[in-house]
Amino acid sequence: MEARFDLFANEIALKFAKRFAGAGLVIQQSPLPRSTQELVSLRASQINGCGHCIDMHTKEAVAAGESAVRLHLVAAWRESTVFTEAERAALALAEEGTRLGDAHHGVSDETWDRVRKHYDDDQTAALVALVALINAANRLAVIVHQKGGAYEPGMFAHALEGVEGVHGER
Template sequence: MTITDAATTPATATAPAVDAAPDAYVVPVRRLDFDGVAPAFARAVSALDDAAEAEADRAGLGAGIRELVRLRASQLNGCSYCVDLHSRDARAAGEPEQRVHAIAVWPESNFFTARERAALGLVDSVTRLSETHVPDAVWAEAAEHWSPDELAAILSLIVSVNAWNELAVSTRGWRPRLRT
């Protein structure tokens, strides 16, 4: 099997042929080299992410919950690069493989505490902001389990990962590499 790294695919490349080798992975065409075209903005989003990390550090959020928050938002946004990245980072932070897989169906899973479920509910609601407008009940549930500092840190992580997801999905600018 073969795979093409989208980072080397020019933004003007054509879509993969439908009759390509049946065992070849299909790599969506990179639409825009965002880092190359808008480097100042890319650095600003990186700075936003660094600020979210600093808030998480200040609030004492563990690495596991940070990555589960990022992973869940990335799943909802359909960002393959970020799903790959945050799945690996969650595992590196000590999250069991079952929890990493179950985050996609967290409401139906028994692998998450009430506190984690409140954070994940907030992730879902904030990420789907235009649909949910973050109902009072979702916020109240999160506030019952997390301090104001922790809520601010979680919200910061959600906002920063959503920004990355929006850039990655719309430009197809970053692609994970298959590890065998």
């Protein structure tokens, strides 16, 4: 099945994508570890069934040095021994923040306390923003049927060159 709509070929969608990328850049440049960013993005994308984002974040994680074992175990992180306590807290936040409709109170106090135990204010802000941003990205891609499989590491950043803040440009 082909994508329903090319978000990079429409002027309004492209303007939005550039601003969206700018928001993502704030998170990428934050003190939240890159590996945590990719694991959280991957887990939310798995929950939301977004093949494009699963493809992107798996390949970006590999390019950043993430191991195949850890990537294969993200979906079963609770039943795995390869994640740190901090990563477990971030993955729990990703799940609870993604499954808002499934949880009667959203993110639990227990999960929030675990996040705050492992992440400072800047990292927490980046983590919360990341969960919101990846869920929005998942919805964009799923709505237009953007499929996974063709993504190459760095491809998204390249498509959005010239965005304020990307590659030091305004």
